[in-house]
Amino acid sequence: MPGYLGRYEAKKGPGDTWLWHEYQCDDDRELPSWRATVAQPLNNEDLRELLFKQFSAGVYAFRAERMKVGQCQFGRSTELKPDASNLPEVLNILQHNPARLRRYNEHVRRVLPQISWVSVRPVQSGGGLVEVLVWSGPPDAERDDLAIPLMECGTGVSQVLAMLYVVLTADSPKTILIDEPSSFLHPGGVAALLQVFSEYPQHQYVLSTHAPAVISGADPKRLYVIENEANEARPIELDPHDVEEQRVVLDAVGARLSDIFGPSRILWLEGRTEERCFPMIARALLGTPDVQVAMVAVVNTGDFDRRLVKTTAEVYRRLSAGIGLIPPACGFVFDREGLSADRQARLREACGSKLEFIPRRMYENYLLCPRAVASVLNQTETFKDGPLEASSVAEWIEANRARFGGGGDDWLVEIDGGRLLGALFGEMSKTKERYDKVHHGIQLTSWLVENDQEALREVADVLAKFLESQPTAAATEPTR
Numbered sequence: 257m258p259g260y261l262g263r264y265e266a267k268k269g270p271g272d273t274w275l276w277h278e279y280q281c282d283d284d285r286e287l288p289s290w291r292a293t294v295a296q297p298l299n300n301e302d303l304r305e306l307l308f309k310q311f312s313a314g315v316y317a318f319r320a321e322r323m324k325v326g327q328c329q330f331g332r333s334t335e336l337k338p339d340a341s342n343l344p345e346v347l348n349i350l351q352h353n354p355a356r357l358r359r360y361n362e363h364v365r366r367v368l369p370q371i372s373w374v375s376v377r378p379v380q381s382g383g384g385l386v387e388v389l390v391w392s393g394p395p396d397a398e399r400d401d402l403a404i405p406l407m408e409c410g411t412g413v414s415q416v417l418a419m420l421y422v423v424l425t426a427d428s429p430k431t432i433l434i435d436e437p438s439s440f441l442h443p444g445g446v447a448a449l450l451q452v453f454s455e456y457p458q459h460q461y462v463l464s465t466h467a468p469a470v471i472s473g474a475d476p477k478r479l480y481v482i483e484n485e486a487n488e489a490r491p492i493e494l495d496p497h498d499v500e501e502q503r504v505v506l507d508a509v510g511a512r513l514s515d516i517f518g519p520s521r522i523l524w525l526e527g528r529t530e531e532r533c534f535p536m537i538a539r540a541l542l543g544t545p546d547v548q549v550a551m552v553a554v555v556n557t558g559d560f561d562r563r564l565v566k567t568t569a570e571v572y573r574r575l576s577a578g579i580g581l582i583p584p585a586c587g588f589v590f591d592r593e594g595l596s597a598d599r600q601a602r603l604r605e606a607c608g609s610k611l612e613f614i615p616r617r618m619y620e621n622y623l624l625c626p627r628a629v630a631s632v633l634n635q636t637e638t639f640k641d642g643p644l645e646a647s648s649v650a651e652w653i654e655a656n657r658a659r660f661g662g663g664g665d666d667w668l669v670e671i672d673g674g675r676l677l678g679a680l681f682g683e684m685s686k687t688k689e690r691y692d693k694v695h696h697g698i699q700l701t702s703w704l705v706e707n708d709q710e711a712l713r714e715v716a717d718v719l720a721k722f723l724e725s726q727p728t729a730a731a732t733e734p735t736r
Contacts, residue, residue, distance in 0.1 A: 437465065537715055540705040619715070
């Protein structure tokens with residue numbers, strides 16, 4: 257990078273002067289020695305204004321909106337204005353430096369692979385205007401019809417062209433503010449842009465985002481959560497190393513940061529089937545649930561064995577309290593499948609009053625409705641020409657339920673409903689259909705929600721303990 261001047265340690269000098277110490281940065285971006293002292297007559301008001309101008313001149317802000325920077329007057333400046341309004345001007349001058357122009361276009365292709373080259377030409381209508389052209393074909397194709405004016409391109413293109421020009425050509429460190437980069441770039445483009453930024457560490461990059469992928473890809477030195485408390489924004493600094501630790505906690509229960517990023521509270525559920533079906537039950541039987549509560553699957557409750565008791569108990573304690581980007585849990589709703597009385601007791605110890613088990617052994621036990629099963633099977637190719645009667649399903653269940661632990665009068669409580677549905681689908685279709693826990697679980701739940709909601713009443717009552725009694729976020733907790 258070229259050398260740049262930096263002004264440091266402005267101190268009061270003799271009389272009405274201020275002393276500015278100037279340094280020359282070498283190729284390694286180091287400040288090896290003092291270069292000169294410049295005395296300037298300034299009063300305090302002048303000094304504040306000068307400092308503001310010096311700082312604001314090096315700040316670039318990019319928002320998720322179309323920038324009208326496709327054309328501007330011809331000029332000879334190489335410094336991009338903070339609003340990027342002279343982008344065509346500076347890119348036109350950049351064309352006189354082939355090596356740097358080539359490197360600039362390489363960066364553009366990394367972020368926007370559909371763009372092969374960026375160039376500038378005079379506007380045909382005259383007036384001393386120049387405009388940016390974006391090429392989509394091979395640069396050596398010599399086809400003008402492949403060049404599109406920047407003014408006709410999508411929202412994210414102008415932002416990327418301006419940002420990359422700054423990071424590549426600026427002779428002094430700049431501050432680049434980017435609001436929600438994932439709103440004008442696809443995930444691959446965001447990742448590539450962040451990688452380019454990492455190659456120019458002399459600049460300061462400030463990003464606001466609701467996308468976990470941006471946080472992960474940025475590898476931030478400082479990380480803040482902005483909370484809205486009593487209509488006042490309050491920044492809370494997080495340790496980036498703790499964010500990585502939070503991912504470890506989420507990995508332990510099979511969740512992702514994107515699953516929990518945004519809501520103020522989490523209701524942790526048994527698995528992916530419950531994650532898809534319980535919100536349907538809550539909407540149908542409880543009304544519209546609190547949008548600040550997300551229902552997220554925990555997939556490793558069965559791993560709560562003696563070898564993992566201490567580790568898993570700590571994971572659930574941390575989920576219950578909430579750490580960093582992970583909102584606190586308003587509850588845990590699990591089934592008893594695979595959990596001995598001792599394991600259930602240890603889970604209750606870890607989660608406290610926030611833990612509830614659904615009354616039946618597993619959620620599939622609520623789906624053993626002959627009419628629902630017949631309806632779902634009749635949607636398959638196997639039964640397209642000869643529909644299955646609900647009475648046939650009921651007879652099969654009655655004849656076979658004892659094989660799956662359903663021998664008593666209260667058999668719906670303790671039967672292994674998952675295994676029974678697997679056998680039922682296979683045997684009644686002569687092995688042509690295979691029960692899929694999530695896919696068919698959603699279909700069965702949908703049928704019950706539309707036709708027999710009372711069959712799901714016990715599940716709804718459990719969910720109501722955590723959803724209906726929750727105070728609103730505005731009254732009790734800050735929002736993020």
